Amino acid sequence: MPEGVQLWNHRPYETIEVKRLAGALGAEISGVDLSEPLTDGLFGEIYQAFVEHHVIFFRDQEITPEQYLAFAKRWGGIHLHPFMKGLDDHPEILELIKTETDTYAFGNSWHSDQMFAPKPAKCTMLYALETPETGGDTQFANLYAAYDALSDGMKAMVGGLRCHNGGDRTSAHDRKSRAERYSGASGMKLKDPGDVQTESIHPLVRTHVDTGRKALYMGSHTQCIEGFTPEESKPILAQLQKHIERPEFICRFNWAPGSLAIWDNRCCQHYAINDYAGQRRRMHRITIMGEDAPF
Ligand code: OGA
Ligand code: MN
Numbered sequence: 001m002p003e004g005v006q007l008w009n010h011r012p013y014e015t016i017e018v019k020r021l022a023g024a025l026g027a028e029i030s031g032v033d034l035s036e037p038l039t040d041g042l043f044g045e046i047y048q049a050f051v052e053h054h055v056i057f058f059r060d061q062e063i064t065p066e067q068y069l070a071f072a073k074r075w076g077g078i079h080l081h082p083f084m085k086g087l088d089d090h091p092e093i094l095e096l097i098k099t100e101t102d103t104y105a106f107g108n109s110w111h112s113d114q115m116f117a118p119k120p121a122k123c124t125m126l127y128a129l130e131t132p133e134t135g136g137d138t139q140f141a142n143l144y145a146a147y148d149a150l151s152d153g154m155k156a157m158v159g160g161l162r163c164h165n166g167g168d169r170t171s172a173h174d175r176k177s178r179a180e181r182y183s184g185a186s187g188m189k190l191k192d193p194g195d196v197q198t199e200s201i202h203p204l205v206r207t208h209v210d211t212g213r214k215a216l217y218m219g220s221h222t223q224c225i226e227g228f229t230p231e232e233s234k235p236i237l238a239q240l241q242k243h244i245e246r247p248e249f250i251c252r253f254n255w256a257p258g259s260l261a262i263w264d265n266r267c268c269q270h271y272a273i274n275d276y277a278g279q280r281r282r283m284h285r286i287t288i289m290g291e292d293a294p295f
Contacts, residue, residue, distance in 0.1 A: 001210055002075055004040045005047045016045045020053065025142040025268065026251035027053035034058060034260065035067045043074050050123070051210050055140045055263035055270075057253055063127065063260075065090045065284070072125055072286040075262075079114065079121055079287040082196040083167065083178070085189035087284075096126075096283040097187035098276075104184030105281075107272035110141065110245065111219035112265045113287060116167035116198045121265045122290035126283050128255040135276035138261070139252045141269040143215035146244040147205060150216075158204050158216070158240070165221040167198030201226060204240075206295050208266050215267040216240060244269060255283075266290065 001007070017030045029049055032042065050056050063071070069092060072078060078092045087093045096106045114121040126138075150158070182190055204225070206217035218240060225233040253261060263270055 005044050022251035024249045025054040028057045034061045035063045058260045060258045061260050076288040079289040082193035085191045094285045098281045105274035108274045109220035110269045110271045115165040115221040118200045121287045123288045125286045126261045128259045130282040131255045132276035132279035136281045137254050137273050139271045142249045143267045145249045147216045161204040162226040163222045164224045
């Protein structure tokens with residue numbers, strides 16, 4: 001939890017308005033101007049909404065990169081992406097851009113950010129600058145709800161398991177090399193990860209540090225269950241992933257310029273929908289570092 005934030009159980013929000021987006025997760029927050037410094041009280045309310053709804057959205061925000069970074073730093077330390085180069089003048093901000101002629105959309109698989117890292121991302125922020133006329137929505141899945149809905153037998157089985165997770169170098173979701181994949185994303189700048197660790201083992205059931213609740217912790221970076229053969233592991237992971245994608249666990253957000261989302265990677269998966277061929281989409285992304293394992 002960020003410094004100075006205290007969660008409460010039953011207290012109405014005093015400053016912000018919170019409107020839920022779906023039964024499963026997601027809420028739109030209004031009554032906040034993110035270009036201004038936030039008091040601890042106001043930031044505490046925003047953090048509370050984030051913990052309660054797992055992904056929160058703001059609309060019509062006009063913020064400079066400096067204001068965006070100042071807000072982001074309230075949430076924790078900034079994580080630099082090992083494969084993707086940030087903006088020249090603000091390396092902490094990654095520009096996601098898909099042009100009219102591009103075919104590849106960053107994040108176009110069900111995943112939780114940076115699961116390949118030993119200390120995966122706590123939360124990710126995305127600020128929309130240019131959005132397609134139609135399409136380009138993002139879907140989110142509630143991994144607490146997916147865990148809770150498993151049978152007791154399945155909970156007992158997955159409870160002690162750990163999984164191998166790999167980064168882009170070893171991505172399981174398509175067989176293309178990174179260079180091949182990003183040839184369809186002309187505006188995105190790659191970098192060499194060098195010595196940065198991009199493969200990590202994490203528990204399949206993760207306990208959230210702020211809530212104590214358990215969540216199914218997997219996604220398209222997840223490759224194999226530790227101690228299982230690939231043949232044994234594949235159908236189990238596929239079945240769990242299919243379960244996570246049930247519409248009951250999902251919400252969907254339609255972006256407009258000025259929209260800003262913050263999602264909790266410890267209890268959500270997300271999926272960037274690639275359905276806007278011929279149109280532009282440009283977003284600024286900041287990722288906040290997570291806590292040390294074990295979790
Ligand atoms: C991300 C991501 C989703 C989107 O930034 O990590 O997956 O809709 N983006 O752009
Ligand atoms: Mn992502």
